[in-house]
Amino acid sequence: MKVLKLISRNTVRHRLRTSLTILGMAIAVMAFCVIRTAIIAWYASAETAAPDRLIVRNAISLTFELPISYGDKILEIEGVNAVSHASWFGGVYIDPKNFFPRFAVDAESYLAIYPEYPIPEEQREAFLRDKNSAIAGIQLADRFGWEIGDIITLQGDIYPGTFEFVLRGIYTGAKENTDEGTMFFHFDYIDEVMRQTLPGRDGSVGTFVVRIDDPARAAEISETIDALFVNSLAETKTETEEAFTLGFVEFSGQIIQGLQVISIMVIGIILLVLGNTMAMTARERINEYAVMKTLGFRGPHIVGLILGESVVIAVLGGLLGLGLSWLVIPGMRAALSVFLPAFPLEPITLILGFAAALLVGILASVFPIIKALRTSIVDGLRIID
Amino acid sequence: MAEPLVRVQNVFKSYYRDRLEIPVLRDINLDIARGEFLGLMGPSGSGKTTLLNLIAGIDRPSAGTIMVDQQDIAKLSDRQMANWRSRNIGFVFQFYNLMPVLNAFENVELPLLLTRLSKSERRRQVETALGVVGLSDRMDHYPNQLSGGQEQRVAIARAIATDPDLILADEPTGDLDKQSAEDVMSLLVQLNTEYQKTIIMVTHDPRAAESAHLVQHLDKGELAEREAMR
Ligand SMILES: Nc1ncnc2c1ncn2[C@@H]1O[C@H](COP(=O)(O)OP(=O)(O)OP(=O)(O)O)[C@@H](O)[C@H]1O
Ligand SMILES: [Mg+2]
Numbered sequence: 254m255k256v257l258k259l260i261s262r263n264t265v266r267h268r269l270r271t272s273l274t275i276l277g278m279a280i281a282v283m284a285f286c287v288i289r290t291a292i293i294a295w296y297a298s299a300e301t302a303a304p305d306r307l308i309v310r311n312a313i314s315l316t317f318e319l320p321i322s323y324g325d326k327i328l329e330i331e332g333v334n335a336v337s338h339a340s341w342f343g344g345v346y347i348d349p350k351n352f353f354p355r356f357a358v359d360a361e362s363y364l365a366i367y368p369e370y371p372i373p374e375e376q377r378e379a380f381l382r383d384k385n386s387a388i389a390g391i392q393l394a395d396r397f398g399w400e401i402g403d404i405i406t407l408q409g410d411i412y413p414g415t416f417e418f419v420l421r422g423i424y425t426g427a428k429e430n431t432d433e434g435t436m437f438f439h440f441d442y443i444d445e446v447m448r449q450t451l452p453g454r455d456g457s458v459g460t461f462v463v464r465i466d467d468p469a470r471a472a473e474i475s476e477t478i479d480a481l482f483v484n485s486l487a488e489t490k491t492e493t494e495e496a497f498t499l500g501f502v503e504f505s506g507q508i509i510q511g512l513q514v515i516s517i518m519v520i521g522i523i524l525l526v527l528g529n530t531m532a533m534t535a536r537e538r539i540n541e542y543a544v545m546k547t548l549g550f551r552g553p554h555i556v557g558l559i560l561g562e563s564v565v566i567a568v569l570g571g572l573l574g575l576g577l578s579w580l581v582i583p584g585m586r587a588a589l590s591v592f593l594p595a596f597p598l599e600p601i602t603l604i605l606g607f608a609a610a611l612l613v614g615i616l617a618s619v620f621p622i623i624k625a626l627r628t629s630i631v632d633g634l635r636i637i638d
Numbered sequence: 639m640a641e642p643l644v645r646v647q648n649v650f651k652s653y654y655r656d657r658l659e660i661p662v663l664r665d666i667n668l669d670i671a672r673g674e675f676l677g678l679m680g681p682s683g684s685g686k687t688t689l690l691n692l693i694a695g696i697d698r699p700s701a702g703t704i705m706v707d708q709q710d711i712a713k714l715s716d717r718q719m720a721n722w723r724s725r726n727i728g729f730v731f732q733f734y735n736l737m738p739v740l741n742a743f744e745n746v747e748l749p750l751l752l753t754r755l756s757k758s759e760r761r762r763q764v765e766t767a768l769g770v771v772g773l774s775d776r777m778d779h780y781p782n783q784l785s786g787g788q789e790q791r792v793a794i795a796r797a798i799a800t801d802p803d804l805i806l807a808d809e810p811t812g813d814l815d816k817q818s819a820e821d822v823m824s825l826l827v828q829l830n831t832e833y834q835k836t837i838i839m840v841t842h843d844p845r846a847a848e849s850a851h852l853v854q855h856l857d858k859g860e861l862a863e864r865e866a867m868r
Pocket of ligand 1: 655
């Protein structure tokens with residue numbers, strides 16, 4: 254009723270101060286939402302891992318390769334039902350800044366093990382038939398305006414030379430968080446060129462992907478695989494795809510913890526911003542509160558006025574911040590799609606952001622309220638502005 | 639003799655600053671009859687505002703009793719006191735103290751929000767009060783769109799909106815030019831004579847004091863003899 258009118262008029266009393274406070278809150282809430290989304294995205298990148306897939310790599314490090322012949326030996330292990338391999342190609346597409354992941358794979362077995370990269374049947378057949386062909390995720394194709402049949406030229410570095418691929422297929426991720434920004438092509442094509450131009454550089458792959466029957470046996474089978482190649486020229490390290498992804502993404506757990514801390518600090522900052530505004534506001538109005546008390550208004554009314562104003566500002570700032578997040582995050586998703594396949598602005602993020610703003614609104618009014626209630630009418634009236 | 643509306647008996651008041659006692663009022667005894675118009679004069683710092691605040695129930699005496707309309711107000715809890723103030727006291731401040739974000743109508747309506755009156759009853763009461771002070775045509779003006787004298791008249795309308803018996807005014811003309819001060823004084827006189835309001839008014843202005851029936855002088859916290867004006 255009338256009190257709401259008083260609150261809303263008080264809120265717009267110092268337009269500049271209120272606007273700046275709302276803007277400050279909005280930016281902080283947006284930062285909060287972006288950070289939370291980054292955290293979610295990081296976990297989501299590991300969630301895309303399938304529990305029945307193991308990754309085998311060189312025990313020394315990822316940059317060391319494994320003989321391609323290991324694949325057949327791994328397939329013989331009991332509990333393993335499929336093996337494929339993938340090698341990080343590196344290289345440059347026209348310009349180094351056009352970065353996207355490219356893998357040379359054993360196409361048929363790879364697509365069988367990764368059902369999340371579905372492509373239309375005739376595209377799949379065309380891809381498997383043509384050794385010089387490639388497939389790409391829809392986001393990647395959109396990014397460079399590729400169409401089926403286009404020639405894509407990559408300048409190799411890990412695998413020196415110039416390679417030309419015909420785009421034969423475009424895949425759309427099976428799940429919402431599936432990466433759609435990668436290009437795959439035939440390892441055989443690369444390996445053949447290596448055999449001719451750099452004999453000795455051929456015949457080895459980056460990682461093997463192993464599909465097992467029973468995810469519960471992942472640890473046991475990993476040990477069996479590694480035991481098979483112990484004391485050989487290239488010892489292996491086998492782990493679940495999830496463990497591999499979490500370790501691979503350069504974000505380490507500590508960085509995530511750091512982000513968590515920052516997101517809480519951001520809330521702390523908005524508390525200071527709004528707390529300061531409310532303290533200034535309440536100090537200026539001590540005299541008005543005293544007049545209202547003289548007229549017979551009591552503590553709860555004063556609490557309502559201060560709390561109401563603080564919450565109104567916080568809610569406006571919060572909503573604006575959510576709006577900004579909603580505008581900004583899709584852009585970041587596109588920019589980061591190379592590193593983080595999913596960058597989802599989830600409802601829980603928006604709810605948390607709004608709840609944080611609301612909580613800040615309440616907390617920021619606590620000290621001004623205490624001050625206003627503690628000031629006696631007589632002292633309040635003696636303050637003349 | 640009829641019971642006085644206000645009876646101040648053996649009232650002492652001290653303030654404490656850093657444990658130091660500052661005596662402000664000493665053994666004040668004062669009866670104010672219903673319908674009285676009392677002027678309270680005295681040098682700055684003599685305790686006039688303090689005495690007015692005690693009678694208004696916005697401060698409590700250190701000792702002694704204050705009876706208003708047979709009610710010992712010191713016995714009321716803070717909450718009861720707030721309630722009592724809203725029904726029985728109209729307060730007029732030197733600096734008007736209107737809410738800057740509310741227009742004249744809303745300022746006068748403010749104390750009525752604490753009553754059970756309906757919206758239309760409130761409207762009627764606000765319009766009556768603004769009519770009495772002669773500002774019916776300024777209802778939607780905000781304080782910063784009014785002259786000092788007009789602001790003070792709105793403040794007086796606010797003080798009479800709930801129709802209290804007792805009006806307390808602390809230097810109501812202290813911040814006004816001569817003409818506005820005369821307008822405000824004749825308004826107070828009118829409230830006293832036409833509407834039977836009992837008025838206690840603190841003032842430094844001997845001309846303003848002439849409007850009162852009686853003048854009490856306060857000096858260093860003690861009351862001197864009363865002086866009849868008319
Ligand atoms: N809340 C308070 N705390 C401490 N001292 C106070 C307080 N209120 C008043 N005093 C002191 O009490 C004395 C009387 O103050 P009061 O305001 O009643 O004087 P006054 O007669 O109204 O003066 P003026 O004419 O200047 O308004 C002064 O010395 C003042 O400093
Ligand atoms: Mg005074």
